Amino acid sequence: MTFTKPHLSFWQIINMNFGFFGLQYSFGLQQANMSPIYKFLGAAEDKLPYLWLAGPLTGLIIQPIVGAMSDKTVSRWGRRTPYFFIGAIFCSICLFFMPFSKTVWMAASILWILDAGNNITQEPYRAFVTDKLNPSQHSIGFLSQSAFTGLGQTLSYLTPTVLIWFGFSALSSPEKPIPTTTFIAFIIGAFFSIGSIMWSLYTTKEYPLTFEELEKIKAAPKGFFAPFKEIAAAFKEMPKTMVSMIPMMVFSWYAMFTYWIYISSSISKTFFNTTDGNSEGYSTASIWAGQIGAFYNFITFISAFAIAKIAVKYNPKLVHGFCLTLAGIGLLMLPGIHEKKTLFIPMLGMGVSWASMMGTPYIMLAGSVPPERTGVYMGIFNMFIVIPMFIQNLTVPLYFKTLLGNNPENAIRLAGVLLILAAIATQFIKFKQKENSDTTAPILRGGGH
Secondary structure: OOOOOOOOOHHHHHHHHOHHHHHHHHHHHHHHHHHHHHHHOOOOHHHHHHHOOHHHHHHHHHHHHHHHHHHOOOOOOOOOHHHHHHHHHHHHHHHHHHHHOOOHHHHHHHHHHHHHHHHHHHHHHHHHHHHHOOHHHHHHHHHHHHHHHHHHHHHHHHHHHHHHHOOOOOOOOOOOOOOHHHHHHHHHHHHHHHHHHHHHHHHOOOOOOOHHHHHHHHHOOOOOOHHHHHHHHHHHOOOHHHHHOHHHHHHHHHHHHHHHHHHHHHHHHHHHOOOOOOOHHHHHHHHHHHHHHHHHHHHHHHHHHHHHHHHHHOOHHHHHHHHHHHHHHHHHHHHHOOOHHHHHOHHHHHHHHHHHHHHHHHHHHHOOOOHHHHHHHHHHHHHHHHHHHHHHHHHHHHHOOOOOOOOHHHHHHHHHHHHHHHHHHHOOOOOOOOOOOOOOHHHHOOOOO
16 A cells, blocks of 8 residues: 655644754854864864864765665664664764864864764755655745754854853863863754754654555665665666756865855955964954854744745746856855945845755755665765865865965955856756745645644
8 A cells, every 4th residue: 555645734844944043053163163173273274174174974874874774674663763863962062072172183073973963864864854744845844944954054154153242262272272162062062963853753653654655675685785785776876957967066066165164264354354263353353253153043043934835836947047046146246245234245146045055956866866776875975065165175275275275365366266166067958847836835824634
């Protein structure tokens, strides 16, 4: 017998995806604070990408394997749930201990474990959307995750500024290299990470596997090498839509990683003419970078559901390309801005682009992926994110001093150019537009059956 998935209400979808809030609060803390933490601990500017290798390398290794394993998992707790829970525990522990780092390599080592935890959680969570929702609600499911990405990262970026308002210090010193504001932000993140996942697990249960699904799992190869064989088979049979998305993903994520690594240094260079991690100017610039990061993530939060409707009603390729172009133009403008309040203008484009990046590619992808391979294909698709990041980490140090003139402002300009190239590449994706163009409307009105 086949199982017809019920039409979930708006709040049911919110509850099931609330765990994404804690996951993205964790990612936001990394994006906003890891380069400053490394600089506070004495890292050189051109070596920063090497210290960010943890994310892409752990994602490259872990996510396809975890995705393949979760497709074949049968347990009393469900198929995806064990991965959410285990990953959240690792994340919370590492977030708690990160601000106690005394050296660059201690911080980098904790980041490796933290990213492993994040990666254990993330792709099963993506697969959970297609497990739980019928096809007409895939778009709202993925875009609600985009909304929580915006909310979680908004608060994580903004937390140090809020702590300053309460009188905590944001300054670094040789005796206390990691500021108090950063210290407290990571402790808060540790509680959010485990708390939000536990809420989703409490309010949302997985559907029992059907007889057909159980039989397929029983018939699947067993043993240590089974996930690797499954990944290899999935690569050979990769949907054309996924293959055609590779250039867009390469340009997009090389650009975003460049932005996250160098935004604090770029602002510090533009406004204070320094990239010294122990200077007051750099500490101020890292707070400003957090503020504009919070702003663009807030734009992500409020625009995600609107982009869901527009992407389904019109052509997702055009919508995504337009959003990427806005972000690219904004980053090209950013190093030329010399008034703090004007820094927020380019972030409007970054916000809508980030909302689209977190949802629209998955809308295009979801209909082309076989349901029984959702986990492994979501893991493989994540490789299209982490491989560009990995390449960025390895290549930028090779040309930072020469092609970029040892200037972080030029790194931000490079990111802008790459986002525009990503927008162009988006238009070459082989994607079949669904005829049902208003499937998200009932959900966005808060309705359901």
